[in-house]
Amino acid sequence: MAATRSRASGRGAARKTATTGTRRGAGKAAGARRPAGKAAPEPAAPGKQAVAGGQHPLMQTLYAEHRHIASVMQLLADQLAAIEAGEPVDTHVVYETMDYMVTWPDRYHHPREDLIYAHAAELDPGLADSVDTLQRDHDNTARAGREVLEQIERWRDGSLPGAGLVKSGRAYIDHLYAHMNSEEKLVFPQIEHTLGAQDWSELAADDQLRPVSDPVFGYRVQREYRNLARKLRRGVRRRVERGTMVEWLSVEALLESLEVLAMARESARNSAGDHLRAAWDDGVQMFRESALTAPWRCAGNNARLGLRLLQDVAEISRDAVDDLSRVNREHKARIRLMDS
Ligand SMILES: [Fe+2]
Ligand SMILES: [Fe+2]
Numbered sequence: 001m002a003a004t005r006s007r008a009s010g011r012g013a014a015r016k017t018a019t020t021g022t023r024r025g026a027g028k029a030a031g032a033r034r035p036a037g038k039a040a041p042e043p044a045a046p047g048k049q050a051v052a053g054g055q056h057p058l059m060q061t062l063y064a065e066h067r068h069i070a071s072v073m074q075l076l077a078d079q080l081a082a083i084e085a086g087e088p089v090d091t092h093v094v095y096e097t098m099d100y101m102v103t104w105p106d107r108y109h110h111p112r113e114d115l116i117y118a119h120a121a122e123l124d125p126g127l128a129d130s131v132d133t134l135q136r137d138h139d140n141t142a143r144a145g146r147e148v149l150e151q152i153e154r155w156r157d158g159s160l161p162g163a164g165l166v167k168s169g170r171a172y173i174d175h176l177y178a179h180m181n182s183e184e185k186l187v188f189p190q191i192e193h194t195l196g197a198q199d200w201s202e203l204a205a206d207d208q209l210r211p212v213s214d215p216v217f218g219y220r221v222q223r224e225y226r227n228l229a230r231k232l233r234r235g236v237r238r239r240v241e242r243g244t245m246v247e248w249l250s251v252e253a254l255l256e257s258l259e260v261l262a263m264a265r266e267s268a269r270n271s272a273g274d275h276l277r278a279a280w281d282d283g284v285q286m287f288r289e290s291a292l293t294a295p296w297r298c299a300g301n302n303a304r305l306g307l308r309l310l311q312d313v314a315e316i317s318r319d320a321v322d323d324l325s326r327v328n329r330e331h332k333a334r335i336r337l338m339d340s
Contacts, residue, residue: 056200058116058209059192065109066180068217071232072097073173080169083162091156096228098149098169100216106145110138112209113183119203120191127194130187137179148172253331257324264320271312275305 076097082089117131148168154160195203203209215222221229282301286294 055192056195056204058112058200058203059188061211062109062113062116062188063184065105065214066184068214069101069105069109069176069180071235072100072216072228073176075228075231075235076169077173080166080173084166090227090231092227093231095149095152095156096225098145098152100225100228102142102145102149104215106138106142108212110141114138115206115208116191116195116203117187119199120194123199124190124194127187127190130182130190134179134183134187141176141179144172144175250331253327257327260320260323260327264316267316268313271316272309275309275312279305 075093079089079094079097083094114135117127117135121128121131148165151160151165151168155162155165213219216225216229216232279298279302282305283294283298286297286301
């Protein structure tokens with residue numbers, strides 16, 4: 001999973017793409033370690049690390065937790081955009097997003113990463129600098145998270161303007177995405193390359209790396225996060241509904257396009273039939289008038305009718321292209337309208 005994020009064109013409409021992932025380590029022999037002095041593997045492209053067979057469950061968990069964090073951050077970004085726009089905001093949800101961050105990722109996700117990083121850095125000194133930076137960043141992130149949470153409380157009781165919260169909230173989100181991207185692009189692939197089956201077994205035996213149910217994304221949502229969980233689920237449902245609508249609109253546009261083409265073909269066929277009949281009728285008439293000169297006059301007449309047929313077909317084609325462009329424009333406009 002890659003927790004990439006880019007800001008949408010609208011102000012504050014933070015749109016991230018987070019997460020899917022390809023798996024790394026396919027074909028890696030169990031217990032394989034990176035030979036000393038060998039160059040580190042190329043970082044995977046964002047969004048390309050996945051969870052699949054062959055990847056240790058601890059790594060799968062880290063990727064999954066990044067996906068969860070990214071979806072919570074997207075929700076917070078949406079709420080901040082609403083605050084900025086003066087739109088109604090669910091203050092409970094705003095609070096719960098940051099409360100979740102300081103309660104869960106700062107208490108479980110980052111400490112677990114610290115343990116795995118430390119183990120990998122022992123085996124591969126080349127990882128030490130990156131690991132050290134990320135571990136210090138975990139402390140900074142936790143501190144920043146607590147500050148934003150305090151600001152949310154002040155904003156809720158009216159002692160902090162929304163603009164102040166929007167600014168610090170966005171800075172927190174940006175920082176967290178940069179942190180997760182750095183992990184997924186640089187450090188996770190190296191860790192997976194460095195740690196072998198025995199290392200993972202040792203790590204898995206550590207009490208601090210035992211699975212703990214996530215209070216929002218776990219099988220049972222904790223009561224204090226019910227607003228957050230509900231909002232996240234609604235967001236997922238909306239995305240699914242949007243997908244269905246887009247598909248439906250695309251099918252509708254396709255059918256209309258086919259109709260345009262069928263009509264164009266029908267028009268061209270009718271026009272050709274008309275010209276053929278006219279050529280026949282004219283030819284018969286010309287033979288009646290003078291059988292001697294008829295062949296020459298017919299040839300001239302047919303050439304003229306043929307040219308007119310080509311002009312008709314060209315006009316029909318132009319109309320069809322115009323109609324197809326219109327269908328395409330309307331299709332895009334409907335999708336834009338749906339997204340607005
Ligand atoms: Fe981290
Ligand atoms: Fe992380």
